[in-house]
Amino acid sequence: MQQSESKIALLIDADNAPASKIEAILSEIAKYGVANVRRAYGNWKSQNIKSWEECLHEYAIRPVQQFDYTKGKNATDAAMIIDAMDLLYTQHLDAFAIVSSDSDFTPLVMRILTNGLKVYGFGETKTPLPFVRACSTFLYLETIDRAIDVDLNSGENIKVSTNLKKTSQELKQDTKLISLLRGAVSNTADDDDWSNLADVGGHITNQASFDSRNYGYTKLYSLFKAIDLFEIQRQGTVVYVRNKQKNAKDSIARS
Known part of the structure; x- marks a missing residue:
């Protein structure tokens, strides 16, 4: 309010x-x-x-x-x-x-x-x-009203434009972006290295000028998913992310 x-x-x-x-x-x-x-x-x-x-x-x-x-x-x-x-x-x-x-x-x-x-x-x-x-x-302004995304709840495509949507490879090559996301995940992680996506977004906002739509994704969730360098788990409407673990045993979903 x-x-x-x-x-x-x-x-x-x-x-x-x-x-x-x-x-x-x-x-x-x-x-x-x-x-x-x-x-x-x-x-x-x-x-x-x-x-x-x-x-x-x-x-x-x-x-x-x-x-x-x-x-x-x-x-x-x-x-x-x-x-x-x-x-x-x-x-x-x-x-x-x-x-x-x-x-x-x-x-x-x-x-x-x-x-x-x-x-x-x-x-x-x-x-x-x-x-x-x-x-x-x-x-x-080129992205403010144009993007393609997948709605977290409905899973339906929001059709607008693909012109400015970054590919997974392009996102991975953006070292500043990857460093920003990894740092935010690490700084908001719990004992099992999982971070609430809402907390990650808040940390990024406090740290730098950032908006996922500048990369062609209307939601931070979809940006993380496209990058494919993070594990993603959902509990109801809450999303958790963490850096991908090298050890397969560490990839157990949150209970």
Whole structure:
């Protein structure tokens, strides 16, 4: 209940984000709280952001005009950063949601985190890694509403798109991902080396910016299953995982 009442400031860099994803962005933010501040920044005289202008009223987003004072300089970024700092110190917020594919916001994210607030980032796959990794959670816009997964309870396929779904081999070759998952499993394991998947997910969230959908899987369970480097056991609706054991005798299911 407390999480659903969290107040979130949504700041959109209209120059560097597609308007077609706004509904999916707001739906994602609703999982964490209420976007009671909604602002989109850009030069609204420019035809390049016409698509954003058409959806402002529908989604109650306040446009903030920012003229291009100097060619080659992004005045929009500066305006967003100034407003974010004002909001940080004048409003009682719990988190920020920043929509941009620009790395200029990395210092801002780090400053907000220092004040104990969460930062939910949204951007395209071209977004520089420093900004991605600085956020509490970052979700690529190409995957936010497109993925294929197997529902844990029904087992039915959720059909959307396979374009960005990583194969088992591709996942195994991602050493940073494997290290992150192995570390989370080890740090949440019980005496038999089994970890509750919910605890694993919580540990990862506290440690790094991560979302299984960035790899093409809507659930962490399906990501673990696709990697095939972990044992998986279910007790009712609860899922447990552990690193695969070399000794076959250690592979006994939880009783």
